[in-house]
Amino acid sequence: MRRGSLLRALTTLALAIACAAGAWAQAQAPLPSWNEGAAKSGIVAFVQAVTDPKGKNFVAPADRIAVFDNDGTLWAEQPLYFQFLFMLDQVKKAAPQHPEWQQNAAFNALAAQDKAALEKLGTKPLLELLGQANSGMTVAEYDKTIRDWLATARHPKFERPYTDLTYVPMRELLDYLRANGFKTFIVSGGSSEFMRPWAEKAYGIPPEQIVGSQQEVKFEMKDGKPVLTREAKFAFVDDGPGKPVGIYRHIGKRPILAFGNSDGDLQMLQVTTAGEGRRLALIVHHDDAQREFAYDRESHVGKLDKALDAAPANHWLVVSMQKDWKRIFGFQQ
Amino acid sequence: MRRGSLLRALTTLALAIACAAGAWAQAQAPLPSWNEGAAKSGIVAFVQAVTDPKGKNFVAPADRIAVFDNDGTLWAEQPLYFQFLFMLDQVKKAAPQHPEWQQNAAFNALAAQDKAALEKLGTKPLLELLGQANSGMTVAEYDKTIRDWLATARHPKFERPYTDLTYVPMRELLDYLRANGFKTFIVSGGSSEFMRPWAEKAYGIPPEQIVGSQQEVKFEMKDGKPVLTREAKFAFVDDGPGKPVGIYRHIGKRPILAFGNSDGDLQMLQVTTAGEGRRLALIVHHDDAQREFAYDRESHVGKLDKALDAAPANHWLVVSMQKDWKRIFGFQQ
Numbered sequence: 001m002r003r004g005s006l007l008r009a010l011t012t013l014a015l016a017i018a019c020a021a022g023a024w025a026q027a028q029a030p031l032p033s034w035n036e037g038a039a040k041s042g043i044v045a046f047v048q049a050v051t052d053p054k055g056k057n058f059v060a061p062a063d064r065i066a067v068f069d070n071d072g073t074l075w076a077e078q079p080l081y082f083q084f085l086f087m088l089d090q091v092k093k094a095a096p097q098h099p100e101w102q103q104n105a106a107f108n109a110l111a112a113q114d115k116a117a118l119e120k121l122g123t124k125p126l127l128e129l130l131g132q133a134n135s136g137m138t139v140a141e142y143d144k145t146i147r148d149w150l151a152t153a154r155h156p157k158f159e160r161p162y163t164d165l166t167y168v169p170m171r172e173l174l175d176y177l178r179a180n181g182f183k184t185f186i187v188s189g190g191s192s193e194f195m196r197p198w199a200e201k202a203y204g205i206p207p208e209q210i211v212g213s214q215q216e217v218k219f220e221m222k223d224g225k226p227v228l229t230r231e232a233k234f235a236f237v238d239d240g241p242g243k244p245v246g247i248y249r250h251i252g253k254r255p256i257l258a259f260g261n262s263d264g265d266l267q268m269l270q271v272t273t274a275g276e277g278r279r280l281a282l283i284v285h286h287d288d289a290q291r292e293f294a295y296d297r298e299s300h301v302g303k304l305d306k307a308l309d310a311a312p313a314n315h316w317l318v319v320s321m322q323k324d325w326k327r328i329f330g331f332q333q
Numbered sequence: 334m335r336r337g338s339l340l341r342a343l344t345t346l347a348l349a350i351a352c353a354a355g356a357w358a359q360a361q362a363p364l365p366s367w368n369e370g371a372a373k374s375g376i377v378a379f380v381q382a383v384t385d386p387k388g389k390n391f392v393a394p395a396d397r398i399a400v401f402d403n404d405g406t407l408w409a410e411q412p413l414y415f416q417f418l419f420m421l422d423q424v425k426k427a428a429p430q431h432p433e434w435q436q437n438a439a440f441n442a443l444a445a446q447d448k449a450a451l452e453k454l455g456t457k458p459l460l461e462l463l464g465q466a467n468s469g470m471t472v473a474e475y476d477k478t479i480r481d482w483l484a485t486a487r488h489p490k491f492e493r494p495y496t497d498l499t500y501v502p503m504r505e506l507l508d509y510l511r512a513n514g515f516k517t518f519i520v521s522g523g524s525s526e527f528m529r530p531w532a533e534k535a536y537g538i539p540p541e542q543i544v545g546s547q548q549e550v551k552f553e554m555k556d557g558k559p560v561l562t563r564e565a566k567f568a569f570v571d572d573g574p575g576k577p578v579g580i581y582r583h584i585g586k587r588p589i590l591a592f593g594n595s596d597g598d599l600q601m602l603q604v605t606t607a608g609e610g611r612r613l614a615l616i617v618h619h620d621d622a623q624r625e626f627a628y629d630r631e632s633h634v635g636k637l638d639k640a641l642d643a644a645p646a647n648h649w650l651v652v653s654m655q656k657d658w659k660r661i662f663g664f665q666q
Contacts, residue, residue: 062533062539065541139581183541185541192582192585193585196585200395206395207584207585207586208398208516208518208542208583208584208585208586209541210585214582217578217581217582218574218578219574219575219577219578219600219604221603225607226577226600226603226604226607228577228578228581235569236568241551241552242552244552244559244561245550245551245552245561248472248550248561249525249547249550250541250583251540251541252525252526252529252540252541252543253540253541267552267559270554270559271552271559274558274559
């Protein structure tokens with residue numbers, strides 16, 4: 001029994017010191033890349049409210065679930081979703097193995113960079129082509145393809161690796177939330193496997209906390225080894241009304257904080273703030289053409305229209321990249 | 334700068350004390366309900382090997398992923414999977430709202446407890462009936478139905494709540510693994526939503542670490558509120574070859590430890606031990622008719638045949654409930 005008591009005392013002491021150290025770290029500098037304003041003060045007030053054990057808005061750590069869209073929320077998404085650029089590059093790479101594509105209208109329009117022809121064809125034949133170029137291999141082979149591409153591909157405007165295009169203020173926010181006992185998840189329209197190779201290093205979010213769109217994969221034994229092979233078919237699209245479904249399936253709890261940037265996040269924000277108790281929903285507004293891009297209602301990529309209209313009545317915070325963020329990317333001063 | 338140094342020193346001290354306390358707790362009594370033998374010593378040797386930072390088999394905490402089947406591995410599954418019993422009870426409950434079921438052969442065979450008629454019909458009409466009785470409501474309503482059932486239903490043999498039928502040695506193993514930096518997941522053929530209401534209390538496994546079969550759910554706005562409604566259709570069956578797919582989609586890392594009890598776990602065990610480095614796969618063998626149930630190759634529920642044959646060549650540990658476990662349930666001495 002004496003051993004047990006000593007053990008408990010040691011554990012309590014360790015926890016107390018860890019908590020004191022954590023509290024101090026937070027007090028030192030919360031969100032240094034955020035300018036003072038309604039967005040920053042709204043975030044800090046929310047976090048203080050839900051972590052105050054004596055307050056009426058206290059939320060137990062197990063229920064401090066925060067969900068983040070990825071494209072346009074945690075990293076850039078212009079001129080095209082980066083995963084889309086990757087998948088297009090896979091079409092180029094796979095072309096020599098697919099002589100039949102010479103008769104494929106979508107392939108020919110792509111090869112000729114004929115935008116008018118692509119628009120006329122519509123998205124279906126293009127998506128089918130992308131599906132063919134991005135399937136048939138094992139998931140391990142595909143993972144390597146993604147890593148190789150990320151190591152060499154460069155963003156057309158910033159001429160840097162795509163993984164340099166994560167937003168510093170958002171990385172600070174993720175750290176700040178985790179320091180306050182939150183569990184942070186990505187809930188993205190992109191596919192989980194495209195984010196997993198780099199999201200842990202970039203955001204501190206491990207593969208098992210990434211909810212994304214899912215391609216069909218098939219289990220097989222090949223030469224006595226179990227492998228998963230990618231099929232040219234989507235199993236689940238984690239976008240728009242799919243996001244609450246993805247959250248339900250993967251997390252099984254209603255988030256208390258959600259952060260998005262487009263109409264594809266509308267339903268995720270609705271589900272989050274429809275819960276009881278204090279909730280926070282935020283929208284990144286891309287209004288900084290100089291440091292990043294400026295777009296919203298008319299954009300083909302990351303269109304923000306309905307969610308922007310819904311924000312005031314729902315008390316969702318709209319974060320201006322231009323006004324609320326001191327820096328955007330790590331390579332900018 | 335001095336603040337930062339003090340902070341680091343405090344954090345280091347806290348971690349050191351926490352580690353010392355943890356190490357002591359483990360040294361005191363690892364797996365007290367397990368008899369000495371190959372199973373227990375195999376588990377302890379594996380955990381020591383992958384957690385020894387100086388050893389060649391060391392695995393970083395982020396990759397210490399352990400997956401557990403639920404039915405027959407963490408709790409009992411006879412005379413029928415408990416979720417199946419629950420779903421059958423929902424048919425009874427829903428019958429007054431479904432006068433059309435009076436013309437349904439599966440319903441009539443069930444109501445008459447006519448086993449011969451049920452076998453003749455096959456599983457399809459029965460599963461369709463179960464699907465109808467377990468859909469149409471919101472996920473919140475269904476969650477309440479599950480909780481209510483668990484609070485009142487009793488197991489036919491043990492005459493106790495189903496949640497009393499978790500295995501004490503397995504709960505100890507889950508605790509032991511987590512104390513050694515493992516992240517524990519359930520990967521079950523049952524549905525996530527049936528396990529979530531009780532798995533955290535029973536096993537210390539939170540909803541977001543439960544991988545299971547998935548029914549289709551649909552997002553809708555009803556009276557201005559977002560709701561998810563259950564549809565009478567399965568989106569994903571997390572069993573057999575589905576388990577490696579579920580693991581890939583949800584966890585995104587290859588487990589280093591897997592524990593199952595039936596042929597439905599075969600592929601999960603194969604995927605786990607096909608990875609590089611040290612791996613451990615285990616099978617619960619139900620060979621204790623006195624304290625629980627005895628069944629394997631001929632059982633309709635939890636059939637263990639191919640996986641039992643595959644165990645020796647793959648160095649999977651077969652755990653005998655009779656010989657390896659001092660106790661099975663918490664209510665037995």
